[in-house]
Amino acid sequence: MSNVIINRVAEFLRRHPPFSFLEEEDLLGIARAVVISYLAKDEVLFRKGDPANPHFFILKEGQILLQEDGEIREYCDVGDLFGVLALLGKRPYVLDAVAGENSLVYAVPVEEFEKLLQKNPKVSLYFAAGFAAGQVVFRTDLGQGQKAREVFSRNEQDHSLLIFSGQSTIQITKNVLTCSPSDSVQEAAKRMDKQQVSSIVICDESDFPIGILTDKDLRSKVLAKGLSPSQPVSEIMSSPVITKKPDSDFSELYLSMIKNRLHHLVLTEDGTPKSRVCGIFSDHDVLLSMGNSPAVLIHALINAKSSEEMGQIRDRAETMLRYYLENEVSMDFVAGVMTEINDVIIQQAIDEGQKQLLPDFPEFEVVPFAFLSMGSEGREEQLLRTDQDNALVYGDVPDKLKEKAKDYFLHLGTYVVETLLTCGFASCPGEIMASNPKWVLPISSWKAQFSEWILHPNPEALMKSSIFFDFRVVKGSRSLGDELSNHIFDEIKKKPIFLNFLAQNALQNPPPLGFFRNFLVEKSGEHRDQFDIKARAMLPLTDLARLLILYHGIPGVNNTFKRFEKLAEIEPNYTELFTQAGKAYEILMRMRALEGLQQNSSGRFIAPEKLGKIQRHLLKNSFAPIQELQEIVQVRFQLDYFRS
Amino acid sequence: MSWWPFRSESKKQDFVEEYLSLFEKSIPGIRKISQLGFVVLDTETTGLDPKNDYVISFGAIKIQKGKILVETAIECYPESPKEGGETANIHGLVQRENLLKPKAFSQKLLEYIGPSILVGHHLNFDLEMLQKICSSSGLKNFLNQSLDTLELAVRLEHGPHVNWQQIPMKEYSLDALCERYQIPSDDRHTAGGDAFLTAQLLLKLLKVAEKKGISNYQQLFR
Numbered sequence: 078m079s080n081v082i083i084n085r086v087a088e089f090l091r092r093h094p095p096f097s098f099l100e101e102e103d104l105l106g107i108a109r110a111v112v113i114s115y116l117a118k119d120e121v122l123f124r125k126g127d128p129a130n131p132h133f134f135i136l137k138e139g140q141i142l143l144q145e146d147g148e149i150r151e152y153c154d155v156g157d158l159f160g161v162l163a164l165l166g167k168r169p170y171v172l173d174a175v176a177g178e179n180s181l182v183y184a185v186p187v188e189e190f191e192k193l194l195q196k197n198p199k200v201s202l203y204f205a206a207g208f209a210a211g212q213v214v215f216r217t218d219l220g221q222g223q224k225a226r227e228v229f230s231r232n233e234q235d236h237s238l239l240i241f242s243g244q245s246t247i248q249i250t251k252n253v254l255t256c257s258p259s260d261s262v263q264e265a266a267k268r269m270d271k272q273q274v275s276s277i278v279i280c281d282e283s284d285f286p287i288g289i290l291t292d293k294d295l296r297s298k299v300l301a302k303g304l305s306p307s308q309p310v311s312e313i314m315s316s317p318v319i320t321k322k323p324d325s326d327f328s329e330l331y332l333s334m335i336k337n338r339l340h341h342l343v344l345t346e347d348g349t350p351k352s353r354v355c356g357i358f359s360d361h362d363v364l365l366s367m368g369n370s371p372a373v374l375i376h377a378l379i380n381a382k383s384s385e386e387m388g389q390i391r392d393r394a395e396t397m398l399r400y401y402l403e404n405e406v407s408m409d410f411v412a413g414v415m416t417e418i419n420d421v422i423i424q425q426a427i428d429e430g431q432k433q434l435l436p437d438f439p440e441f442e443v444v445p446f447a448f449l450s451m452g453s454e455g456r457e458e459q460l461l462r463t464d465q466d467n468a469l470v471y472g473d474v475p476d477k478l479k480e481k482a483k484d485y486f487l488h489l490g491t492y493v494v495e496t497l498l499t500c501g502f503a504s505c506p507g508e509i510m511a512s513n514p515k516w517v518l519p520i521s522s523w524k525a526q527f528s529e530w531i532l533h534p535n536p537e538a539l540m541k542s543s544i545f546f547d548f549r550v551v552k553g554s555r556s557l558g559d560e561l562s563n564h565i566f567d568e569i570k571k572k573p574i575f576l577n578f579l580a581q582n583a584l585q586n587p588p589p590l591g592f593f594r595n596f597l598v599e600k601s602g603e604h605r606d607q608f609d610i611k612a613r614a615m616l617p618l619t620d621l622a623r624l625l626i627l628y629h630g631i632p633g634v635n636n637t638f639k640r641f642e643k644l645a646e647i648e649p650n651y652t653e654l655f656t657q658a659g660k661a662y663e664i665l666m667r668m669r670a671l672e673g674l675q676q677n678s679s680g681r682f683i684a685p686e687k688l689g690k691i692q693r694h695l696l697k698n699s700f701a702p703i704q705e706l707q708e709i710v711q712v713r714f715q716l717d718y719f720r721s
Numbered sequence: 722m723s724w725w726p727f728r729s730e731s732k733k734q735d736f737v738e739e740y741l742s743l744f745e746k747s748i749p750g751i752r753k754i755s756q757l758g759f760v761v762l763d764t765e766t767t768g769l770d771p772k773n774d775y776v777i778s779f780g781a782i783k784i785q786k787g788k789i790l791v792e793t794a795i796e797c798y799p800e801s802p803k804e805g806g807e808t809a810n811i812h813g814l815v816q817r818e819n820l821l822k823p824k825a826f827s828q829k830l831l832e833y834i835g836p837s838i839l840v841g842h843h844l845n846f847d848l849e850m851l852q853k854i855c856s857s858s859g860l861k862n863f864l865n866q867s868l869d870t871l872e873l874a875v876r877l878e879h880g881p882h883v884n885w886q887q888i889p890m891k892e893y894s895l896d897a898l899c900e901r902y903q904i905p906s907d908d909r910h911t912a913g914g915d916a917f918l919t920a921q922l923l924l925k926l927l928k929v930a931e932k933k934g935i936s937n938y939q940q941l942f943r
Contacts (some may be wrong), residue, residue, distance in 0.1 A: 080794050080795070080796055080913060080914035081780065081794075081796060081914045081917070082780070082782055082791060082794035082913050082916070082917045083791060083794055083913050084912070085914065085917060086791050109792045109794075110789055110791070110792055111792075112788045112790055112791065113788060113789035113790075113791065113924075114788045114789075114924070115787075115921070115924035115925055115928060116928075117928045117932070131778040138903070167858070179923070179925075181924075232919075314808060328928070349819075385753070387754065435752075470755075491749045491751065492751060494749075495749060495751050495752050495753065495756070498752070498756050499753050499755070499756055512749060521934065545750060561808075586928065
């Protein structure tokens with residue numbers, strides 16, 4: 078059915094290449110997928126270093142400036158296309174995109190367009206030609222389209238977009254802080270402080286570099302030696318300076334820094350000290366050009382000014398995650414880093430929430446509380462931003478304060494949950510969140526709740542136990558957390574039959590393979606013919622690990638693969654099996670996360686026929702320990718006799 | 722809204738029950754506006770009298786995470802008792818096809834809007850007209866929070882304690898606002914076209930609101 082709105086969008090697109098090359102039907106398909114946002118002047122659409130959006134952009138009205146370190150590189154006008162590097166989906170943005178005026182921006186999902194790239198040679202040539210020319214913005218004027226066509230006809234074989242993979246994304250600071258050799262050390266330090274930079278270049282009258290002074294020089298050559306700050310910088314500067322050309326590639330710059338043990342490298346016009354200074358490259362820039370390191374991200378989170386900003390940083394963490402996963406970085410490290418990042422978000426949210434709420438609830442500043450992450454986040458296994466599972470426990474308060482305490486902690490919990498929502502963590506469909514009055518309780522009520530589940534292990538209670546018993550204190554009082562886990566162990570000791578129920582529950586997950594060692598895939602619905610890696614492979618392992626850890630009464634080990642490591646230690650008979658199970662779990666986590674990143678989904682459903690042969694084999698092998706473990710549990714908890 | 726004393730109560734259809742169940746949980750006041758889901762809608766009607774006139778077309782589009790999602794755009798045409806060719810020609814703009822019976826229309830409408838915040842220009846009129854259709858399926862009134870772009874524009878331009886007597890209403894028609902907020906409005910007078918304009922207007926108004934410190938649910942709805 079034709080639709081006024083889609084037609085309206087299509088009409089606009091049609092006026093601008095490469096959309097003008099499209100058939101009506103394809104154009105309507107693109108128009109339907111458009112997402113429209115509005116930016117106020119000076120608002121940022123994306124930043125240099127941000128992971129590429131799965132969209133590219135067309136300016137509908139207003140003006141977008143593409144900037145680098147505040148310097149304008151390109152202007153986009155109505156109809157221009159930008160952010161096209163995202164077409165490759167592989168590299169972060171190289172420029173900041175800032176609204177120069179109030180702007181309406183249309184975003185087109187890359188996957189829609191990729192289909193057309195393959196189908197329509199005119200469109201792919203349009204881009205290929207632009208890329209080859211190093212274009213950042215694809216102009217709307219037809220001259221460019223004309224040129225693209227010419228390039229294409231000469232170069233018909235070349236459809237590959239490989240040209241870009243060699244492109245460097247290093248960022249060099251262009252505005253170099255300088256002073257003259259006769260300036261005093263104090264004056265130099267003052268300027269560095271004002272500009273908030275860690276170095277200053279000392280230049281002669283013709284702007285040729287003769288020396289450099291860094292934070293470290295101030296510390297070790299001035300303060301430590303007790304020299305007077307009034308002496309000229311020429312006395313203490315490092316000289317001569319090692320220089321390079323600004324268009325040198327990253328490896329050359331970096332090698333030169335490593336070889337000479339430099340933290341700052343001065344760039345001059347012709348690369349020798351006998352020409353004008355035109356830039357500086359510091360090891361901080363190196364760090365940034367290496368993209369998103371955990372330290373950079375965590376630092377940024379701690380300094381973030383709003384939950385929106387934290388959300389953007391969390392997006393960047395995903396780029397890093399992908400890199401780690403693809404490069405087989407150990408799961409222990411990857412999970413640890415991602416957990417830390419997620420925890421910092423929660424901790425920041427709690428600090429901010431308290432700051433806002435305490436003026437109205439001053440009496441609760443001293444009441445201990447703990448914010449609990451549960452489920453996969455509790456187990457320190459949440460790589461992708463799947464559902465939130467969290468709760469809040471607080472110390473018991475006198476009767477007259479009970480209602481107000483509940484009110485305060487519910488507000489605090491809600492603040493955290495809302496911050497997590499803004500940061501891209503989906504809401505829990507079962508409402509197991511610290512914004513739900515059912516799960517924001519004083520410690521006595523939590524104990525009663527846990528006892529109740531252990532005493533009456535009906536299916537509902539077992540399901541809740543499997544989520545709640547994996548809790549972990551993310552912020553607040555550790556001792557409240559310890560008190561709770563001790564309570565769980567004590568109660569289970571008193572009522573050990575709970576474990577038999579839990580064991581029975583752990584064996585109820587659907588099997589991964591059929592009789593002929595074929596993957597058992599979903600028979601119907603949205604995920605038909607896909608394999609549910611969570612329910613059929615990961616959940617059995619998590620359930621088994623939890624069961625055995627509770628059985629042994631070991632507190633403080635939450636991670637499924639660490640639980641298996643621990644079990645391998647305390648049950649020497651099965652060391653081999655538990656080690657294998659832990660390894661299998663790591664493989665499954667990696668596969669699921671990669672699938673999720675590729676499909677922009679939870680990664681839960683995998684199409685077996687899309688996996689390579691090795692991957693398929695790896696996946697099947699990871700199931701082997703499941704069955705063996707299930708047999709052990711079957712015997713240990715006497716499940717054959719248990720069904721009465 | 723169904724204050725007709727003579728309208729007999731209809732039995733609630735299952736889809737109505739399902740719709741009502743979506744409102745058991747309220748939206749926390751501190752939820753950021755960027756996290757709210759909006760449905761921006763407009764109707765074309767046979768006239769301005771809710772008692773005797775009928776909706777002939779309905780258009781809407783969703784805003785999520787601060788972005789207009791074009792793929793969510795819908796237009797549909799409920800069957801009206803005055804059906805028979807002449808109403809279609811009143812506006813003469815839309816070729817009405819796939820006419821929906823009241824029950825089918827109500828189901829489609831309620832499933833589409835869910836618990837989203839409803840937005841429109843002179844929204845109450847649209848809601849009254851739509852509710853009239855849904856009442857035959859047993860819906861007494863919409864439970865959605867609602868936001869009128871007219872009221873929002875007045876509030877932003879004249880402050881929250883405005884004296885409505887002094888507001889020149891002409892300046893707050895959708896046409897006038899589109900002109901003032903630089904939204905090219907060449908598609909007027911189709912429900913879908915107006916919904917799209919209103920959606921763009923909303924994005925711009927929310928940006929103004931943000932500058933005035935209105936950034937969460939509670940502040941938006943005071």
